[in-house]
Amino acid sequence: MSRAEALELSGPRGTTSLRARAHPLAPPSMQIAALHDIDLSAAPHAGDFDRALAESGCGALRPDAIEIFQINLGKLCNMTCRHCHVDAGPDRASEQMDRETAEACLRALDRTSAHTVDITGGAPELNPHFRFLVNEAAGREKQVIDRCNLSVLLLPRSRDLPEWLGDRGVEVVASLPHWRRRSTDSQRGEGTFEASIEAIERLNAAGYGQGNPRKRLTLMANPVGAFLSGGQAGLESEWKEGLRREHRVEFDRLITLNNMPISRYLEWLQTSGNLHRYMETLVRAFNPETVSGLMCRNTLSVSWDGRLYDCDFNQMLELPIVDNDGEPMHVRDVDTNALGRRRIVTDRHCFGCTAGTGSSCSGSLA
Amino acid sequence: MAEGYYKREHLPHFGDIAEGGGELAKKFFDYYGAVFAAGALTEREKALIALAVAHAVQCPYCIDAYSQECLQKGSDLEQMTEAVHVATAIRGGASLVHGIQMLEHVKKASM
Numbered sequence: 001m002s003r004a005e006a007l008e009l010s011g012p013r014g015t016t017s018l019r020a021r022a023h024p025l026a027p028p029s030m031q032i033a034a035l036h037d038i039d040l041s042a043a044p045h046a047g048d049f050d051r052a053l054a055e056s057g058c059g060a061l062r063p064d065a066i067e068i069f070q071i072n073l074g075k076l077c078n079m080t081c082r083h084c085h086v087d088a089g090p091d092r093a094s095e096q097m098d099r100e101t102a103e104a105c106l107r108a109l110d111r112t113s114a115h116t117v118d119i120t121g122g123a124p125e126l127n128p129h130f131r132f133l134v135n136e137a138a139g140r141e142k143q144v145i146d147r148c149n150l151s152v153l154l155l156p157r158s159r160d161l162p163e164w165l166g167d168r169g170v171e172v173v174a175s176l177p178h179w180r181r182r183s184t185d186s187q188r189g190e191g192t193f194e195a196s197i198e199a200i201e202r203l204n205a206a207g208y209g210q211g212n213p214r215k216r217l218t219l220m221a222n223p224v225g226a227f228l229s230g231g232q233a234g235l236e237s238e239w240k241e242g243l244r245r246e247h248r249v250e251f252d253r254l255i256t257l258n259n260m261p262i263s264r265y266l267e268w269l270q271t272s273g274n275l276h277r278y279m280e281t282l283v284r285a286f287n288p289e290t291v292s293g294l295m296c297r298n299t300l301s302v303s304w305d306g307r308l309y310d311c312d313f314n315q316m317l318e319l320p321i322v323d324n325d326g327e328p329m330h331v332r333d334v335d336t337n338a339l340g341r342r343r344i345v346t347d348r349h350c351f352g353c354t355a356g357t358g359s360s361c362s363g364s365l366a
Numbered sequence: 367m368a369e370g371y372y373k374r375e376h377l378p379h380f381g382d383i384a385e386g387g388g389e390l391a392k393k394f395f396d397y398y399g400a401v402f403a404a405g406a407l408t409e410r411e412k413a414l415i416a417l418a419v420a421h422a423v424q425c426p427y428c429i430d431a432y433s434q435e436c437l438q439k440g441s442d443l444e445q446m447t448e449a450v451h452v453a454t455a456i457r458g459g460a461s462l463v464h465g466i467q468m469l470e471h472v473k474k475a476s477m
Contacts, residue, residue: 178442183442235439
C-alpha cells in the first residue's frame with residue numbers, strides 16, 4: 001500500500017486493531033479460551049451450546065441447502081470500530097482476497113443453489129476485485145449485497161460507487177448503530193455519524209432508500225454496549241422519522257443484530273467488567289424459536305484465502321468446515337453434497353445468535 | 367453497616383413473590399406484561415416512562431432494570447437523561463406548587 005493510499009484510509013478511529021497492539025486476545029484460540037474460562041456452571045445448560053440445543057429439543061444443527069454465498073474479501077478497513085468482530089483496520093492490508101480466489105468463488109457459486117451473494121469484509125469496497133465480483137454475481141442474476149461501513153463511500157476512489165452499485169441492483173446493507181450521534185461515534189469513532197449521514201445523502205442521491213427494490217438501502221444496527229438488540233420490529237419507524245426529521249435522509253429497512261462476544265467486542269467486555277454478565281445474559285436468553293432460522297444453516301462463508309466456514313463468526317474464530325480427513329475445505333473444492341452432510345461447528349459464542357429475538361446477518365430471527 | 371437492605375440478586379428472583387400467594391402474583395405479572403406490550407405507545411416509549419417513574423419512586427431495582435431495558439429498546443443516554451429530568455421536574459414542581467399555599471398563608475397572616 002502506498003503512503004497516499006494509507007492516508008486515504010485514515011478514517012474514523014474507535015480504537016486500533018488487537019493485532020496492531022499485539023493484544024493477548026489477538027489470536028482466535030485465545031478468544032475461544034477466554035469464553036471457556038467464564039464460569040457459567042450456574043447458568044442454564046451450564047453455558048454449553050450443544051446442551052442448550054439438546055435440552056430444548058432442537059437437536060444438532062443440520063445444514064439446509066445453501067441460499068446465501070457470503071464472501072469475506074479481507075480484513076482491510078478504513079475504520080477501526082471498538083466492537084469489530086473481524087479485528088479489521090487499515091493495518092490489515094495483507095489479508096485480501098486475490099483474483100484467483102475470487103474466480104474460484106464464482107466457479108463454486110455456480111455449483112450451489114445460492115440466490116444471494118453477500119459481500120463483506122473489512123470494507124469490501126477496498127479490495128481491488130470488489131467490482132469484478134459484484135459484476136459477475138449481478139450478471140448471474142443473483143441478489144448481491146454490499147456490507148458497507150458508509151464512511152468508505154466518502155473516499156475519492158468511491159465517488160461513483162453509489163450510482164455504480166445502483167446500476168447493478170446491489171442492496172447496500174450499511175452499519176449504523178444508532179440514528180443519533182452519541183452512540184454511533186462512541187462505538188465507531190469520532191466523526192463517524194457525520195460521515196455516515198453524508199454517505200446516506202450520496203446513496204439517496206443515487207436513488208437508494210426510496211422504495212426501489214433494485215436500490216435497497218438497509219441499515220444494520222447493533223447494540224452500543226453490553227446488552228441485547230431489542231429487535232427491529234417497532235424501531236424502524238422511529239429511525240425513519242428521526243433521520244428524516246433531523247437529517248433529511250431516507251432508508252428502506254432496518255435490521256438489528258446482537259454483538260458476538262469475540263475479537264474487539266470481547267476485549268471491551270473484558271476491560272469494562274461486563275463479560276460474565278453479558279455471557280450469562282446470552283445464555284439465559286437462549287430462544288429455541290431462533291434455531292430454525294440460524295444463518296449457519298443456509299449460508300456458506302468464504303474467507304479471503306478461500307477457506308470455508310459455517311458463518312462469518314466461525315471464520316473469525318478460525319473454526320473451519322473440515323472434510324472427512326479433518327482438513328479445512330477450500331472454495332476450489334466445493335462439493336455441495338459433502339457440505340450438506342457436514343457438521344456445523346458450534347461453541348459458546350453461538351449463544352450470540354440464539355439470544356432474545358435472535359441474530360443473523362439478515363437481522364433478528366424470532 | 368456492610369450489608370444493605372437492597373440486594374442486586376433479588377431482582378431476578380422477583381417471581382418468587384408467588385410463594386406466598388400465587389394467584390395474586392399471577393394476576394400482577396400478567397397485568398405487568400400486558401402494560402409493557404406495544405400498544406398506542408411503543409415498547410421503547412413505555413420503557414422511558416418506566417425509567418422516569420423508577421427515579422420518581424427511587425426504586426434501585428427498577429432503575430437497574432429499566433436503564434438496561436431502555437438501552438435494549440433503542441434509547442440512548444441523552445433520551446434517557448431527558449426522561450429522568452421529566453421525573454425531576456414533576457417532583458420538584460410538586461413541591462414548588464405547594465408554595466402557593468405558603469404564599470396565600472403568608473399574605474393572609476402578614477400586614
